[in-house]
Amino acid sequence: xxxxxxxxxxxxxxxxxxxxxxxxxxxxxxxxxxxxxxxxxxxxxxxxxxxxxxxxxxxxxxxxxxxxxxxxxxxxxxxxxxxxxxxxxxxxxxxxxxxxxxxxxxxxxxxxxxxxxxxxxxxxxxxxxxxxxxxxxxxxxxxxxxxxxxxxxxxxxxxxxxxxxxxxxxxxxxxxxxxxxxxxxxxxxxxxxxxxxxxxxxxxxxxxxxxxxxxxxxxxxxxxxxxxxxxxxxxxxxxxxxxxxxxxxxxxxxxxxxxxxxxx
Numbered sequence: 053x054x055x056x057x058x059x060x061x062x063x064x065x066x067x068x069x070x071x072x073x074x075x076x077x078x079x080x081x082x083x084x085x086x087x088x089x090x091x092x093x094x095x096x097x098x099x100x101x102x103x104x105x106x107x108x109x110x111x112x113x114x115x116x117x118x119x120x121x122x123x124x125x126x127x128x129x130x131x132x133x134x135x136x137x138x139x140x141x142x143x144x145x146x147x148x149x150x151x152x153x154x155x156x157x158x159x160x161x162x163x164x165x166x167x168x169x170x171x172x173x174x175x176x177x178x179x180x181x182x183x184x185x186x187x188x189x190x191x192x193x194x195x196x197x198x199x200x201x202x203x204x205x206x207x208x209x210x211x212x213x214x215x216x217x218x219x220x221x222x223x224x225x226x227x228x229x230x231x232x233x234x235x236x237x238x239x240x241x242x243x244x245x246x247x248x249x250x251x252x253x254x255x256x257x258x259x260x261x262x263x264x265x266x267x268x269x270x271x272x273x274x275x276x277x278x279x280x281x282x283x284x285x286x287x288x289x290x291x292x293x294x295x296x297x298x299x300x301x302x303x304x305x306x307x308x309x310x311x312x313x314x315x316x
Contacts, residue, residue, distance in 0.1 A: 083291045092295075095288035101273065105293060108269040109300075111185055112253030115193040116200070116246055123197055124242060127204035128234060132213070145202070148195050156194055157262025164190060164263065187263040192253030199252055200245035207241025208234060247304060254297065 095101055130142065148156060164171045164181035171181055181187035211234055219229045235242065257271040265272060270293045278286035 080294060083287055083294065087288060087291055091288040092292055095292050100268075101270075101289055101292065104268050104270045104273045105296060107185070107188075107267055108254050108271070108293075109296075111188045111269065112192050112196075112250050112256075115189040115196070115253050116250045118189070119193045119197050119249075120200060120246060123200045123245075124204050124235070125230070127201050128208045128230060130201070130205045131208035132216075146198050149198050153195055153256065153258030154262060157191060157259035160187075160191060160194060160259060161263050181263065183264050183266060185264075185267065188260050188267070188269060191259035191263050192256050193249075195256050195259055196249040196252035199248040200242075203245025203248060204238065204242045207238030207245075210241070211237040247301075251297070251301070 130138070130145075161182060162168065164174070164187060166172060166175055166180075166182060174181060174186070179186050181190060215233055215237065216229050219233050220226065224232075255271060257275065260269060261272050261275070268276070270289065274286050274289055274293070277289060
């Protein structure tokens, strides 16, 4: 391809990219542009709004931490071991991404309701899924854990097997090799998966509303305010939640960049 044609193709691709970025940015910017002065501050002072935002952040973080204990070792198995029906297992991991999330909530409530064996056993030890924070965390984890498993699996697959074998030959236990070699070497992919899981959990609505309408996370609060009062009352909460999410992710980006610079 000639230089002139290459330049033209690049301009076309950049134009496509600009349209895509505009499609993402314009609705978000419109939320803040249409806010009346003082609406954001007044909304932030509402107890119901602040409680829902903190619940959303904490529940998603809790779900991420709890299920990371299961997901990260399992991702290593998927990256390192060959076994029968491995492709089927990989497909099962991705199922929550494919099925409608309201259907996921209905499926979960069938397993976690007080009438089910799991729900009844949990209630005997003080854990309530239906209408409880544990149910919110379970719904968030169900729809978001594939992002962590897939990211961690790709990270482990990129780690040279020779590093792990050398450590095993020197007498290190498999657990020590996993914790001191495999996980640190795949840390960027694991961190990316953790952030994606946390972010996806925060945005979940369909599965959560089936299991726990109350206590109310922010996506459910937005749904209630929009349905009851319209766009005018839902917009300030939306803007505040987006601003907080952007603040957290900007902070994570800065910390990740500093860590890369320190290691480089």
